Amino acid sequence: MNDLSPLTADDRWAATRPDVLQLYSFPTANGVKVSIALEEMGIEYEPHRVTLADSDVKSEAYLKINPNGKIPAIIDPDGPDGAPIRVFESGAILIYLAEKTGKLLGRTxxxxxxxxxxxxxxxxxxxxxxxxxxxxxxxxxxxxxxxxxxxxxxxxxxxxxxxxxxxxxxxxxxxxxxxxxxxxxxxxxxxxxxxxxxxxxxxxxxxxxxxxxxxxxxxxxxxxxxxxxxxxx
Structure with a gap:
């Protein structure tokens, strides 16, 4: 199992299923882009509720996941070359997931x-x-x-x-x-x-x-x- 600990600061949003993709988000227009994509692509994931309050998005724990202090972000334990990867910015996450799965990014x-x-x-x-x-x-x-x-x-x-x-x-x-x-x-x-x-x-x-x-x-x-x-x- 890949170790996610270098990508997280503490156990505030501890993974109970560290073998699946971790989603850190809130159901805003930007946040639901990623949950919808994960559902459409059939990717197993564990969601973590990160509110828009500074106590969440500006916390030390979350800033290690996304230094920009915004939702959403993901940690994929099975990233490129089999190593864990953190991805933030919703558009970047969508492209990453589409390329990872070969889905919803066209055929040519x-x-x-x-x-x-x-x-x-x-x-x-x-x-x-x-x-x-x-x-x-x-x-x-x-x-x-x-x-x-x-x-x-x-x-x-x-x-x-x-x-x-x-x-x-x-x-x-x-x-x-x-x-x-x-x-x-x-x-x-x-x-x-x-x-x-x-x-x-x-x-x-x-x-x-x-x-x-x-x-x-x-x-x-x-x-x-x-x-x-x-x-x-």
Missing amino acids: AAEKYEIIQWVMFQMGGIGPMFGQLGYFSKFAGAEIEDPRPRERYLNEAKRLLSVLDGALEGKEWIAGDYSIADIAIAPWLRGLEGYGVRDAVGWESYTNVTAYLDRFLARPAVQTGLNIPAREG
Whole structure:
């Protein structure tokens, strides 16, 4: 059995099954990307609930797993060349898991990069912009009287939705077959409802996007992964 101890600081999130992949996460839009991917790919794993509180993500124990102090992260006891590996950043984890299993990353090099570019579209565009819109609409930023920050992110969210809606025309999934690109994008689309901004972005006008999210949410692995780890400990 591979020794995971060099990758963890203490037994705060001790593995009870150290022979399987360890997931450190919380069911946010970023967090569920990985649990959904693990479910879709049929990888055995042990989930650990790491809340967004500083007492968790900024703790010495967690910073050894992810020095950026964010969720999600994984430790795979069976990494490249059979050695344990730690991976953080949700997009990097998705690519790692897809390459490890040979699933959800296309069949050709061209398909692979079509998928990866849409993962990057989510990582660099949808995630940060939707997250900022949520901050200025529902969370602490909503108290700011100046309307310009919210308008900036609202307009950018609309633009990104338009890009996505156009790219989905005549397609079931964003890069052809179902892939990690869909697993990256769709949870953030679902998050717009939680932020209470669907009406503001004109959600119903993006008919390709709304149907796309419905298809995604209907998948059994998605339904399971959306609730792992459990929100309440």
